[in-house]
Amino acid sequence: MSTRWNYKVVEVKPKWLSVTPKMIEDVLVPLGSMGWELVSVTHIATTTYLYLKKEN
Template identity: 40%
Template structure:
């Protein structure tokens, strides 16, 4: 039997105020990692630091 996965997609959108995108991404990945999520990929959605992270964990 093959492994089944659950996926989570997180969008990090730049803001004028607050922490930088990289800091917010790190915080979000640490939070999700504590819940068992594993990062699969991060991609730029726009050239202005709008990021999309794809994570997975066993179903």
């Protein structure tokens, strides 16, 4: 049987034209405790997008 995944994309919007590590941690910590795993990050203009997966 193959593994099935759920996927989530989270947009972290900047404050004062930047995204800080603390802002990203504040998003990731609760998601990690729910089983979500960060797999990729992109930064477009001033917004950071976090791509996560969780086993279904």
